Amino acid sequence: MGRVFNPTEVTGRPWLKEFAQAPCTLIFDDFVRVYFSSRPHADTNGQYVSYTGYLDLDRSNLFRIIRIADEPILPLGDLGMFDEFGVYPTSVMRCNGRVRAYYGGWTRCSSVPFNVAIGCAESRDEGKTFARLGPGPIMSYSVQEPFILSGPKVRFFNGKWYLFYIAGSKWLVSEDRPEPVYRIRYATSDDGLNWTKVNLDIIKPALEANECQASPDVFFDGSRYHMFFCYRYSLNYRNKERGYRIGYAFSHDLVNWQRNDSMAGIGVGPDEWDSEMVSYPHVFELDGATYMLYLGNQVGRFGFGLAHLDSAL
Amino acid sequence: MKWKRLGLLFEPKKAKHFAGYEGFAQSPQVLQVDGLNRTYFSIRTKDVQGLFRSHVSYVDFDGSFSRVVGYAGKEVISLGELGTFDEHGIFPFSPCRVGDTVFAYTCGWSRRVSVSVETATGLAISHDQGESFERLGNGPIMANALHEPFLVGDSFVRHYSGNFHMWYIFGQRWISHPHTKVPERVYKIAYAKSKDGIQWTRLGQTILNDRLGVNECQALPSVVFWDDQYHMVFCYRDVFDFRTTRDKSYRLGYASSRDLLTWHRDDSQVESAFDDCQPGDWDYNMKCYPHFCVSGERLYLLYNGNDFGRQGFGAAMLDV
Numbered sequence: 001m002g003r004v005f006n007p008t009e010v011t012g013r014p015w016l017k018e019f020a021q022a023p024c025t026l027i028f029d030d031f032v033r034v035y036f037s038s039r040p041h042a043d044t045n046g047q048y049v050s051y052t053g054y055l056d057l058d059r060s061n062l063f064r065i066i067r068i069a070d071e072p073i074l075p076l077g078d079l080g081m082f083d084e085f086g087v088y089p090t091s092v093m094r095c096n097g098r099v100r101a102y103y104g105g106w107t108r109c110s111s112v113p114f115n116v117a118i119g120c121a122e123s124r125d126e127g128k129t130f131a132r133l134g135p136g137p138i139m140s141y142s143v144q145e146p147f148i149l150s151g152p153k154v155r156f157f158n159g160k161w162y163l164f165y166i167a168g169s170k171w172l173v174s175e176d177r178p179e180p181v182y183r184i185r186y187a188t189s190d191d192g193l194n195w196t197k198v199n200l201d202i203i204k205p206a207l208e209a210n211e212c213q214a215s216p217d218v219f220f221d222g223s224r225y226h227m228f229f230c231y232r233y234s235l236n237y238r239n240k241e242r243g244y245r246i247g248y249a250f251s252h253d254l255v256n257w258q259r260n261d262s263m264a265g266i267g268v269g270p271d272e273w274d275s276e277m278v279s280y281p282h283v284f285e286l287d288g289a290t291y292m293l294y295l296g297n298q299v300g301r302f303g304f305g306l307a308h309l310d311s312a313l
Numbered sequence: 314m315k316w317k318r319l320g321l322l323f324e325p326k327k328a329k330h331f332a333g334y335e336g337f338a339q340s341p342q343v344l345q346v347d348g349l350n351r352t353y354f355s356i357r358t359k360d361v362q363g364l365f366r367s368h369v370s371y372v373d374f375d376g377s378f379s380r381v382v383g384y385a386g387k388e389v390i391s392l393g394e395l396g397t398f399d400e401h402g403i404f405p406f407s408p409c410r411v412g413d414t415v416f417a418y419t420c421g422w423s424r425r426v427s428v429s430v431e432t433a434t435g436l437a438i439s440h441d442q443g444e445s446f447e448r449l450g451n452g453p454i455m456a457n458a459l460h461e462p463f464l465v466g467d468s469f470v471r472h473y474s475g476n477f478h479m480w481y482i483f484g485q486r487w488i489s490h491p492h493t494k495v496p497e498r499v500y501k502i503a504y505a506k507s508k509d510g511i512q513w514t515r516l517g518q519t520i521l522n523d524r525l526g527v528n529e530c531q532a533l534p535s536v537v538f539w540d541d542q543y544h545m546v547f548c549y550r551d552v553f554d555f556r557t558t559r560d561k562s563y564r565l566g567y568a569s570s571r572d573l574l575t576w577h578r579d580d581s582q583v584e585s586a587f588d589d590c591q592p593g594d595w596d597y598n599m600k601c602y603p604h605f606c607v608s609g610e611r612l613y614l615l616y617n618g619n620d621f622g623r624q625g626f627g628a629a630m631l632d633v
Contacts (some may be wrong), residue, residue, distance in 0.1 A: 079496055080428035080487035083522050107431075110424035112396040117457070135486075136462030141433065146397045146452030171396040178395060193459075 003273050003296070004063060005055060006303040007038055015072050017041050021300035022089030022215065023149075023293040025284045026099065026127050031056040031066055032286065033103075033127055034293065035073070037088035038302065044308040049076060050088035051102060054127070062291070062306055074121055074130045082107050082117045082137045089215070089280070091153045092127060099123040100192060101130050102163065104150035105137060112171050112178045117141065118163075120193070139163070139187065144199045147171075148182050151214050154192070157225075161189040162254065164216035164227075168223070172210065174235050182235050184187075184216040184227075186254070195241075202257050203229065203249055210234035213247075213279055215280040221290075226313055227250045228264060228281040228292065238298075240268065244279030246294060250313070266292065270298040271300040314567075316586035316614065316629040321595055323372050323381070324625035330384045331370070335359055339367070339622040340405030340533060341601040341615040342469075344415060344443045349382060350374040351443055352615070353389070353417075354626060355404035366392065367402035367422065370441070376609045378628055390419070390446040398423050398433040398453045405533060405602065407531050408443055409470045409510070415439040416510055417446050418479070420466035421453060428487050428496045432466035433457065436511060440609055455481070455505070455513055463487075464500050467533045470510060473543075477507040478573055480534035480545065482518075488528070490553050502531045518561050521547075521568055521578050528552040531566070537605035539612050543570045546583055546603040546614060563601035565616065583614065586629045595624050602626075619628055 001250035007020040016038040026033040031057050037046045051072035058064040073090075077083035083105025090103040105119040117137035139149055148168030155162045164186045171178040184203045187195040205211035213231045222225075229250045233242035248259040248264035268275055274296030282293045290309035296302055325331045325338045340352040345351070352374060355367040370510055373383035390406075393399035399421020407418045419435040433453035437446035456462050464484030471478055483503055485495040504520050505513040523529040534547040545568045551561035567583040568576040583603075590597050596618030603616040612631040618624065 078486070079489070080425070080484070080498070082457060084427055108426035109396070110426060115396070120459070134458045134459035134462070136457045138459050140456040141398060141452045142456065143436070143450035143452045143454055146450070168396075170394070172345055173395070180396070261569060 001061070001306045003271065003303055003305040003310055004057065004293070005034075005036075005065065006273070008302065010068060013053075013068070013070065014040050016053060016068070018048075019050075019300050020303045021050070021295060022087070022280045023282050023295075023304045024091050024153075025282065026092050026094070027284070027286060027294070028056075028059070029058050030127075032062065032284075035090050035092055035127075036300075037090065047108075048086075048123065050086035050106065051076070052087045052090040052101075057287070064076060064288075069128070071129075073123070073128065074103070074132070077105060077119075078135065081105070081135055082140070083119050084108075085114070085121070089151055093154050093156065095122075099130075101129040102138070102152040102154045104152065112180070116148050118149050118152045118165060133193075138193065138309070139195055142197065145185070145197065148180050150182070151216065153215070153217055155218055157220060157254065159191045161195075162218070163187045163189070163195060164218055164228070166214055166216070169171060172234055179235055180212070181210045182212050182214070184213045184229060186216070189251075191205075198255075201249070201256040203227070203259055205231075205296065206247070206259065206261060207231065207233055212237075214244075215282070217282050219283050219285070225254055226283070227251070227257060230281060232279075240276040243277040244295075244299065245273050246278050246281050263313065265309075265311070266294065269296070269305075270271070271296075280304075314582045314585065315632040316583070317632045318586055318629045319378065319627060321618075321625050321627040322374070322378055322615070323352070324355070326624070328372075328384070331356060333358070334368075335365065337367075337621070337623050338625045339617055341617075341626040342405060342407050342535075342604050343409040343606040343608070343615070344410070345608065346373075346442050348376055350376065350378060350606065351408075353406050353408060353443075355402070355406060364424075365402070367404035368392065369403050369406040369419075377611070378608070378613060383432075386444065389444065390417070390448070393421060393448075394425075394451060396420070398431070398456065399435055399453050401430075403435075405467060407469050409472070411472070411510055413440070415446075417443075418468035418470050420468065428498070430464075431457075432464050433469040434466055434481060436558065449511070454511060457483075458515070460517060461503070461515070464498055469533075469535050471536055472510075473538065473573065477510040478536070479505040479507065479513060480536060481505065482532055482534075488552065494537045498530070499528050499552055500530050500532065502534045502547055520576055521566075524566070524578070524580065525549065525551055530555075532563075533602050534602070535604045537607060537612065539605075539607060543573055544568075544605060545570070545576060546605050548601040548603060559598045562599045563621075564599045565603050586614070595619060596627060
């Protein structure tokens with residue numbers, strides 16, 4: 001259907017200068033709130049930080065932006081904390097009259113460029129501002145998940161909380177800088193706070209043994225669970241040939257997933273903004289229709305677009 | 314408690330076996346093997362950037378720590394892979410017998426950019442009486458958490474009354490030095506419990522009262538059961554200027570408990586060991602990284618001295 005939001009056209013918001021990444025929706029009566037992550041211009045060393053903010057779309061016309069948040073929903077973490085250099089991506093869910101957010105918190109390392117762990121924050125004002133539940137992560141590194149826990153997507157199915165996320169397994173040494181390999185995993189919880197990791201990669205790689213996967217976005221349509229996600233080659237991926245594409249898998253039990261990317265039904269587009277890459281899908285149902293928000297070229301440098309599900313999955 | 318100081322037990326720069334290292338023998342911790350006191354410590358190399366890395370080795374003493382009877386053939390565990398929590402060093406390293414195996418709780422170091430370091434606790438297992446250890450996996454068994462946001466480490470584990478008990482530290486905040494602006498960390502001793510030594514439940518609070526105020530830094534707890542109660546030795550310091558100023562640097566603290574839950578802090582019980590310490594002594598400016606160990610029905614206190622153990626480690630013996 002085309003691009004919904006172009007971050008390069010926004011003014012007056014220092015935190016929203018480049019990129020609009022990892023969209024995630026929260027539905028209101030009159031509008032659809034879309035959380036996304038954006039960045040101020042890079043610092044003098046060329047390094048970025050990421051903030052999460054939101055914009056509101058008219059529920060009856062998803063291409064009409066009603067408002068854009070003035071400020072990010074959460075400040076960056078304090079000195080030395082796991083989320084000192086970024087809050088990205090973010091996934092939200094309503095919970096006991098509040099809005100709960102799970103997010104990737106970024107720190108900078110010396111031998112590798114970064115590490116990520118999953119933080120949690122809550123909003124008491126309908127998702128406009130959030131406060132951390134604590135200064136540390138709610139899910140961090142463990143024996144079988146040694147680094148890069150990121151891309152959380154929180155869901156509630158059958159009385160249980162599910163967190164789909166990615167976990168890093170190794171860093172590859174390439175020409176310019178180390179590149180991580182990461183895969184989709186999940187954990188379950190009774191309260192959304194204490195999580196039990198399954199410690200399994202649930203989506204088999206299709207491109208290569210070191211395929212990187214992200215944005216595991218799951219929904220239930222009444223008969224089975226569907227997951228849209230994105231995947232790419234591990235090295236030399238900043239181009240059309242090896243960059244992100246959107247994949248698809250389905251499951252009857254949330255444990256065993258059958259991958260079939262040809263059913264994703266979306267590829268690179270004809271327009272300039274998504275002609276090389278599509279990634280970070282988020283699927284939501286609204287007023288009887290199913291939509292997907294997704295990123296275009298350079299993982300959302302030029303914003304995100306909207307697609308409509310035309311056929312049954 | 315009345316102590317008799319035994320002086321330096323081990324000086325890495327005087328041991329030909331460790332000629333390739335830059336010195337330091339930090340955090341001595343004992344595993345008893347066939348009547349020997351196998352004493353692990355962290356010793357340093359310098360990497361290509363000139364930065365230190367800590368590696369784990371050991372020296373074997375006789376039962377009374379009076380004689381060295383052997384050394385580790387090689388480092389007992391490698392450092393972690395690129396980007397993992399223990400890539401830049403393991404210090405300290407804490408052994409604990411579990412059945413026929415030895416569990417070692419490692420404190421893995423990895424360097425950061427805005428602050429100097431992050432740590433987490435790893436687990437490695439030995440099937441050869443502690444000569445070599447294999448990691449459970451590339452990640453830690455205990456890392457930062459919601460209310461313990463960084464610098465989880467210094468884990469020390471003992472099995473008492475059907476449970477594994479862990480004393481460890483976690484960081485509370487980084488604060489910048491008022492003049493140098495260098496970030497320094499505040500960390501405290503805490504406690505966790507486990508049925509298997511692998512999955513831990515944290516108590517979620519500190520267990521010792523502060524003597525130096527809220528920014529007191531507490532490290533390296535070591536616990537022993539002796540004379541009908543539990544004894545803990547640890548070290549503590551001010552948050553700033555501890556590297557250069559004697560009255561701000563590490564000294565030893567002490568606490569006792571009968572139930573492993575409530576601890577009564579009374580640092581005078583170990584301070585008395587240093588009443589006759591003189592300027593120029595190897596342990597005059599600093600006392601740190603202590604370890605309690607019972608051998609031959611005697612209670613020993615191993616520890617490091619000046620400059621965080623650069624010269625080596627020594628011991629004191631309870632005078633009974």
